Amino acid sequence: MLFFVDTANLDHIREAAELGILDGVTTNPSLMAKEGITGEKEVLKHYRSICEIVGKDRDVSAEVISTDFAGMVAEGKKLAELHENIVVKVPMIKEGVKAIAHFTELGIRTNCTLVFSAGQAILAAKAGATYVSPFIGRIDDTAWDGMKLIKDIFEIYGQTGYETAILAASIRNPLHIVQAAKAGADVVTCPLSAIMGLFYHPLTDIGLEKFLADYNKANG
Numbered sequence: 001m002l003f004f005v006d007t008a009n010l011d012h013i014r015e016a017a018e019l020g021i022l023d024g025v026t027t028n029p030s031l032m033a034k035e036g037i038t039g040e041k042e043v044l045k046h047y048r049s050i051c052e053i054v055g056k057d058r059d060v061s062a063e064v065i066s067t068d069f070a071g072m073v074a075e076g077k078k079l080a081e082l083h084e085n086i087v088v089k090v091p092m093i094k095e096g097v098k099a100i101a102h103f104t105e106l107g108i109r110t111n112c113t114l115v116f117s118a119g120q121a122i123l124a125a126k127a128g129a130t131y132v133s134p135f136i137g138r139i140d141d142t143a144w145d146g147m148k149l150i151k152d153i154f155e156i157y158g159q160t161g162y163e164t165a166i167l168a169a170s171i172r173n174p175l176h177i178v179q180a181a182k183a184g185a186d187v188v189t190c191p192l193s194a195i196m197g198l199f200y201h202p203l204t205d206i207g208l209e210k211f212l213a214d215y216n217k218a219n220g
Helices: 010-019 029-034 040-054 069-080 094-106 118-126 136-141 146-160 174-183 192-199 202-218
Strands: 002-006 024-026 059-063 086-091 110-115 131-134 165-168 187-190
Touching: 002 010, 002 192, 010 040, 010 192, 024 040, 024 187, 029 040, 040 059, 040 069, 059 110, 069 086, 069 094, 086 094, 094 110, 094 118, 110 118, 118 131, 118 146, 131 146, 136 146, 136 174, 146 165, 146 174, 165 174, 174 187, 174 192, 187 192
Parallel strands: 002 024, 002 187, 024 059, 059 086, 086 110, 110 131, 131 165, 165 187
Antiparallel strands: none
8 A cells, every 4th residue: 555645745745755655745725825835836836846855656646726627627737747746636526527537538647536425436437537535534524434435445446447546535543544454545645643653552662662671781
């Protein structure tokens, strides 16, 4: 399973890259604004910076703002021209699916975002999306089971032969990451803090403390 960091923070992306666990990045206008990146020129420049950090063959999802077909196509082409790593992120709406099909014909890779049902995931795959992004945490917030959606999509794609990768999004914590892996997700995208949480276990801390104590005792 691949690890994408969901952020526009360059320091977080560098840290993940230095750890050796970074496979890609997803970001969006909200995350850009959080980092104080506003205005088309600055946003495009920031995307280039992200691509330079992640390196070759690691995808960076860049989201369109438009919600009409023509607008999404124009934005998507501009984003795709920025760097070979760019994957155009398109919302799961009728015009978005139409745009994904058009991008597929042009050889432009896409990430269908804001997916909340298996039916939507089927439409995205039919249109040729490279990734489909079910929003796990947001589904859980409505008292439904986000992980069941991952399992359903995994089963459907396996039976139908769709090649669209399942990108589990809206990951809130380390447990979500493990559950998504078990459910069949090809990728998880989450804040760096969720990934870092995988490092920690109280028994690891206790064991390390004992090893060091024994070493110090034996070596004075």
